[in-house]
Amino acid sequence: MTSDVTIYRNAHVFTGEARTAPVESLAVRGGLVLAAGSLEAVRLAAGEGSEEIDLGGALVTPGVTEGHVHMLMLGEALGKVQLRDAETVAEVQERLAAARAANPDAQRITGTSWRFDIFPEGERPTREMLDAVVPDIPVLLDANDLHSSWVNTAALDAMGITRETPDPVGGEIVRDEHGDATGFLLETAAMQYAWGYLEQVTTDADRDRFLDTACDAYLATGVTGATEMSFGEADLETYRRRLDRDGRLPFPVDANWLLTATGDLDADLAQVAEVARHRDELAARYGDRWLRITGVKFILDGVIDACTAAMRAPYANGAMPGPIWEREFALPVAVAADAVGLQLALHAIGDEASTIALDMVQECIRVNGPRADRRPRVEHLESVADDTIARMAALGVTASMQPVHCDPAVLDNWQAVLGDERARTGFPWHKFREAGVTLALGTDAPTAPHEAPDNLFIALTARSVLDRSRDPYEPQRVFAPADALEAMTLGTAYATKRDHEAGRIATGYRAHIVAWSANAFSDAPEALLGTGASFTLVDGETAFRAR
Structure with a gap:
């Protein structure tokens, strides 16, 4: 007698929550996780005739949901x-x-x-x-x-x-x-x-190739879901061609449509209405299993390296640029987006920009009322004030951050242009954890390397992937392995509102699963460098296997 169940045993299975102890095995059936726990319990759930695969003690986790990418x-x-x-x-x-x-x-x-x-x-x-x-x-x-x-x-x-x-x-x-x-x-x-x-x-054939290349690269590094952060017309048509051809994507993608600050409120509001129309048409045609337009992206400021991020105090050179979205436009456009159920994804690198971001969230709550499914998110938060972190905790705002952005090898100019104590207080992951703010860790590829193990290495060590001779940047910020992996899996699934189906290895969840070639719990962090997935499952099917 044979079974359609596959048991993966002799593994270190991190199920997605840092506070939950790892287990030794899991079973998959019909694209879903059937059970996870002791081998005895999993075998009982699977029944007779199940195929068993010995993983030799490998680390197994939920597939990584890339928290911020431009595919x-x-x-x-x-x-x-x-x-x-x-x-x-x-x-x-x-x-x-x-x-x-x-x-x-x-x-x-x-x-x-x-x-x-x-x-x-x-x-x-x-x-x-x-x-x-x-x-x-x-x-x-x-x-x-x-x-x-x-x-x-x-x-x-x-x-x-x-x-x-x-x-x-x-x-x-x-x-x-x-x-x-x-x-x-x-x-x-x-x-x-x-x-x-x-x-x-760029031709349509070029764009199709770009999407294929990005998906293949991510599957090899354990990613089984992605959060698009600069979605637009050309992206939508590219994804639609893939869905029309295959009826699916290599993994689920949640897209945030990039809004452009025009300086004309009517034009800005018209963008929101157009995004909502695209969202509804996409869902009516394809459903939401593989591709959803979940929200809108506001780029509130620039970047610290170019002295274009909006800061509360001047840069070392005296510059003090304003935001890209002024409050008089940002607040009403955010309220309009929120009113039609579009999630807010708010790029804010400087401490003044993140203040504006939370003003936008608070205005949505004031005008549209409290709502449990709002889940606003602020992207990057490189230089952020303590009072902003406290407000994020109070308002239920997710901190979407990217460890690879503070690789010490790329921070020399970043620190120099700030020139004061702000150069030493950036990327305060520990303060977000202490405040109880939900963290979602991604890479922001291609602004930084896309490989999940390298991103995890920096989260665990505050050291450089690019130049190993560098001292760590403010190492008191680092994550424990379980906390970092939760932020790369369940945290990012929560941020995309897919935590009901992804981000956990638990009964009934989609079997998006990764077995790693290095173990973040038992190996030295250096063992992560240059590695990837041993295999990646999407809905229980092998999407990547290392040679």
Whole structure:
């Protein structure tokens, strides 16, 4: 007699909650977890004839739900010139020259993840630096934080940027003393011009390939769900093509539609109405098993590295930029989104931006009333005040944070531009834990590496993946393994409102499960580096297996 049940035994099974002791086995049937516990209890639940797989003591967890990602951009970025570990402008130039020589028929060169600290003090990116090695075709390079672009003269020409081109709301085309663009585009200028140009020259086949690449990369690193954070028309059509072709995605995706600050309240409110229409049409056509538009993303400020994050006190250079979304627009648009059931995902890196974020949440509660399923979330929270953390706990706001953003190897410029005690108090994970704020840990790929074990390593150690010689950044913040894994699985499932079906290994939950090649509980943290999943299950079926 045979059974349709598979038992996985001799494992260290973390079931999703830090306070729950690990168990030794689990059983899967029909795409769902049948049971988890002692081998004897699991065998009783499974009945006779079950297949049994011995995992040799491996760590097994719920599949990781990536808490913050830009999927198509990740798939695209994996094929770009990689610049995160470039230490100087000359090294960037060498890699671009090599890319040009390797592909003489290229129509453009794209790169990703250059860091601000490659420039000598007081210098900024210029088009001439890129023209020196690639003058004939457009070069467009995304910064490590994806909040600015560095381009050459050919790219400025291709984008149609002239002296008369206006700065968009919330962005800047950096110019020289003559009024000419220098090749450095900040915030919404990068999004509107650099990203807009690339979107025009990207084909549907390209986008389909980007999505495939991102999904495959994530499955290999134990991810069985993702939270999209810059969803738009092109993304929607790409996902719809995949759903029409396969009837499913490689794993569930929850999308937050990116709103653009226009400076016109009626136009901003119209965006919300359009997102709600897309959400309802998507759900009517495909259901919500694989793809949902769950909310809207507000980018309230920029980033600390470029001195564009909104802070309560000035940067070391005296700069004190305002937010991208002013309160007079942010609050009513948030209320409108909340009124139609759209979750708020609020990018806030500076301490003033996170204050605005909570003002938005509080205004939604005041106008629309309390609601248990609201689950607002604030993204990044790199420099955050203690009073904001207390407010988040009181209002039930999730802290969506990314350990890979504070790899010590990428913090030199971040600390220098702050220049005071704020340089030592960033990313305060421990304060959120102490306050009882729900934490959801992700990577924000491709602004940072997407691999879950590397992200976990930084959460456990506050040390660098990129440069092992670095001292840890404020190591009192670190997580215990169980707390970090809960924040990467159940915490992120809670944040996406899928905690009823994902984030736990428990009876009736979808069998999104990962067996790891390193054990965060028993191995030294260094053992995590460069590893991934031994196998990844989505609905009980093998979606990835290491060779």
